[in-house]
Amino acid sequence: MVCCMCSRSVQILSRQLKVSQLRVFHIIAMDTVPPAASGVRSASSFLFDKAFVDGQWVGAKSGSVYQITNPSTGKVIGSVPDMNGDDTQQAIEKANLAFLKWRDTTAKERSLILRKWFDLTIQNKLELAKLLTAENGKPLKEAIGEIGYASGFIEWYAEEARRVYGDVIPSTAASKRMLVLKQPIGVAGMITPWNFPSAMITRKACAAIAAGCAVVLKPAEDTPFSALAMCQLAKEAGLPDGVLNVVTSSRDNAPAVGNLLCTSPVIKKISFTGSTVTGKILLQQSASTVKKVSLELGGNAPFIVFNSADIEAAVQGTMVSKFRCSGQTCVCANRILVQEGVYDQYVARLAEVMNQELKVGDGFDDSTTQGPLINSKAVDKVESIVEDAKRLGARLGCGGKRSDKGVNFFEPTLLSNVTLEMRCAQEEIFGPVAAVIKFKTEEEAVAIANSSSSGLAGYFYSQNLSQIWRVAEKLEVGLCGVNDGLISAIEAPFGGVKESGLGREGSKYGIDDYLEIKYVCLGGI
Ligand code: NAP
Numbered sequence: 001m002v003c004c005m006c007s008r009s010v011q012i013l014s015r016q017l018k019v020s021q022l023r024v025f026h027i028i029a030m031d032t033v034p035p036a037a038s039g040v041r042s043a044s045s046f047l048f049d050k051a052f053v054d055g056q057w058v059g060a061k062s063g064s065v066y067q068i069t070n071p072s073t074g075k076v077i078g079s080v081p082d083m084n085g086d087d088t089q090q091a092i093e094k095a096n097l098a099f100l101k102w103r104d105t106t107a108k109e110r111s112l113i114l115r116k117w118f119d120l121t122i123q124n125k126l127e128l129a130k131l132l133t134a135e136n137g138k139p140l141k142e143a144i145g146e147i148g149y150a151s152g153f154i155e156w157y158a159e160e161a162r163r164v165y166g167d168v169i170p171s172t173a174a175s176k177r178m179l180v181l182k183q184p185i186g187v188a189g190m191i192t193p194w195n196f197p198s199a200m201i202t203r204k205a206c207a208a209i210a211a212g213c214a215v216v217l218k219p220a221e222d223t224p225f226s227a228l229a230m231c232q233l234a235k236e237a238g239l240p241d242g243v244l245n246v247v248t249s250s251r252d253n254a255p256a257v258g259n260l261l262c263t264s265p266v267i268k269k270i271s272f273t274g275s276t277v278t279g280k281i282l283l284q285q286s287a288s289t290v291k292k293v294s295l296e297l298g299g300n301a302p303f304i305v306f307n308s309a310d311i312e313a314a315v316q317g318t319m320v321s322k323f324r325c326s327g328q329t330c331v332c333a334n335r336i337l338v339q340e341g342v343y344d345q346y347v348a349r350l351a352e353v354m355n356q357e358l359k360v361g362d363g364f365d366d367s368t369t370q371g372p373l374i375n376s377k378a379v380d381k382v383e384s385i386v387e388d389a390k391r392l393g394a395r396l397g398c399g400g401k402r403s404d405k406g407v408n409f410f411e412p413t414l415l416s417n418v419t420l421e422m423r424c425a426q427e428e429i430f431g432p433v434a435a436v437i438k439f440k441t442e443e444e445a446v447a448i449a450n451s452s453s454s455g456l457a458g459y460f461y462s463q464n465l466s467q468i469w470r471v472a473e474k475l476e477v478g479l480c481g482v483n484d485g486l487i488s489a490i491e492a493p494f495g496g497v498k499e500s501g502l503g504r505e506g507s508k509y510g511i512d513d514y515l516e517i518k519y520v521c522l523g524g525i
Helices: 028-032 085-102 107-123 125-136 140-163 199-211 224-236 254-263 276-289 311-327 343-357 376-391 442-449 465-474 510-514
Strands: 051-053 056-058 065-069 076-081 167-169 177-184 187-191 214-218 244-246 267-273 292-296 301-305 333-339 395-398 413-418 433-439 457-461 479-482 515-522
Touching (some): 085 214, 085 244, 085 254, 107 125, 107 140, 140 510, 187 254, 199 267, 214 254, 224 244, 254 276, 267 510, 301 311, 301 442, 311 333, 333 343, 333 442, 343 395, 343 413, 376 433, 442 465, 457 465
Parallel strands (some): 187 214, 214 244, 301 333, 301 457, 333 433
Antiparallel strands (some): 051 056
């Protein structure tokens, strides 16, 4: 499955220029929205043009940098170092030195630092959100929501740090005591995507840091600034140098950075969020050192509406599940399956609500609900998926083409009469396209839902209690929304089955991925 075919929205600029020569930033849009209160820092004060290694702001050894553009306006926001394997190696060594001290801190010490980091993030929520909107394009309201979600993981792991319990096992011999210790796994390598530039950082890094691990993290090429801003706040909160390191790299250098993280014997754990294609590469590379690997990969969520459903609730659930981040989330409704008895009613109402509620525009415009896609290649992909559906007989309810708002915008689109051979019914669309398929029976809907190699989120709407139990149990997914389209929560385990990934993040389970279990047998008693 091809999960995301985004292209470079950044251009690799004059690689030989010194970083200092490029320290010219135009955050016009970000700073035209006034700060939340006097004394609060501006969004551009969180814009760092260096990577963060061993508590220091550093450039690439080569001096190379690359530019990041606002996907809405195409304007350059700034530049960051284009780091390679050499730079990553240095970050790994620094992280390892930091780990040797950090693992010996008490859970309470780690908890207090994370708590302070959380407080600082909340204090600067709006400014961090503006930075996020500038580099990702999502509407400011959604960006504020993401910063709330991201900081929630910092708070959660501040609390979970103190709840890592071992065990005492009833011994089989009177002279022995059998104990289980949980210890930090070591330095963790992390690679994150552009669609949640803050939350994907904290969901991983804070679990690791709470457990006593150190981190080397590579954010997506398109959205490094949110990750770097988080480093600044972590430093202010008192996180020791080297515990959190962020290595920035262009898409050209990403494979080298990723390969080093996966093959380095110093790195003991890889955590990745992104496409299934990339996840498989990293899993293979990690085999060489038998690393523990967590993968949060692509989805292809079924969204089933049964005859018994509350149609108004199902339409509202579709809106929130399908159109958040302009359809660019891994848990977006992808294959909307509607039973024949309510099909026409659902399609008509969805078209009405889409026309009423969705407004395409710049993320800093208050009325915008649909920002740009991340880059022009993403728009090309969505356009070709819609063209394929139209060619094979899908009916267009609204949208269907590029928006006149700018090169990276696509109109919210409704396709009905969708059939299973169409690309929109097979691939992760990753754009604002609702593709509605008609089905007859529950068995047919479940079979279609489970026919995908992905198994991240799945949703269904029904008011029949027996059906709710049956379908919830049968859907092959890691996350299941019943009469609800927005189900992610800090307290709940997030992760997929089948080719959607390995492991769980968030919740009481998330920290386990950064812990080793050690059995200690105490003899001679
Ligand atoms: P992607 O192309 O796989 O990129 C994700 C990250 O991997 C980026 O940092 C990227 O760097 C890096 N990368 C790409 N190729 C690499 C390689 N060969 N070696 C090492 N690193 C490499 O995915 P994306 O387009 O950013 O994100 C969209 C996908 O992520 C969708 O499929 C979505 O469903 C999935 N996703 C899943 C979850 C989840 O929790 N399950 C959450 C969010 C997104 P560059 O940016 O430099 O290319």
